[in-house]
Amino acid sequence: MxxxxxxxxxxxxxxxxxxSPAHVIFVIWLLVGIGVFVYSSYTKTGLSVIAFTLLVLILMILRSxxxxxxxxxxxxxxxxxxxxxxxxxxxxxxxxxxxxxxxxxxxxxxxxxxxxxxxxxxxxxxxxxxxxxxxxxxxxxxxxxxxxxxx
CATH class of the missing domain: 2.30.29.30 (Pleckstrin-homology domain (PH domain)/Phosphotyrosine-binding domain (PTB))
Incomplete structure (x- = not known):
């Protein structure tokens, strides 16, 4: 069947x-991190948000x-x-x-x-x-x- x-x-x-909404929220956080990294002087904060969000997204995808x-x-x-x-x-x-x-x-x-x-x-x-x-x-x-x- x-x-x-x-x-x-x-x-x-x-x-x-x-x-699911969790996936969308983490993608939005990734975009926020990229925005902070590119358009502000807070590069370390932007990189931290990007790294954390990518780590969580990868874990969500691997453990589906x-x-x-x-x-x-x-x-x-x-x-x-x-x-x-x-x-x-x-x-x-x-x-x-x-x-x-x-x-x-x-x-x-x-x-x-x-x-x-x-x-x-x-x-x-x-x-x-x-x-x-x-x-x-x-x-x-x-x-x-x-x-x-x-x-």
Missing amino acids: QYISLIREGNGYRIKNVV SKTRIIPDEKIIKIDTGIRGKEPIQYSFSDFISFELETVYYLRIPLNTELYGRFSADRKTNRHLLGQSFGKGGMQQLSNELEEFLKS
């Missing part, structure tokens, strides 16, 4: 990374997806981002539901986040699975993941 929001990777899938779905083993691996800690594994049967949260400003969606709820060891955990500007992309991802988890 062909998925739009899931990318085949080895024996599993990863969630496609889309442009934290969630892996492995259909053969019927598990979902979620990387917590904590160095040295193994990814959390949930069985498809541990899945409870998806939650969409959208932040609006004057009826314009600024950020939509898709969370997955999983239960393990008698407690419920909520993990961020994806984010984007529009609600449509995250709703499509939610639908594809639900279809995937129920098969």
Whole structure:
């Protein structure tokens, strides 16, 4: 089956990374740093802003997806981002539901986040699975993941 929001990777899938408000904010900071460097006498400040922003952008691009779905083993691996800690594994049967949260400003969606709820060891955990500007992309991802988890 062909998925739009899931990318085949080895024996599993990863969630496609889309442009989110965090990416745009860091690109704006990069432009501000370039502006400070070129158009003012604060060259050290401009270089510092440029270096920091490029470092964060590179880390965001290199570490694109934290969630892996492995259909053969019927598990979902979620990387917590904590160095040295193994990814959390949930069985498809541990899945409870998806939650969409959208932040609006004057009826314009600024950020939509898709969370997955999983239960393990008698407690419920909520993990961020994806984010984007529009609600449509995250709703499509939610639908594809639900279809995937129920098969």
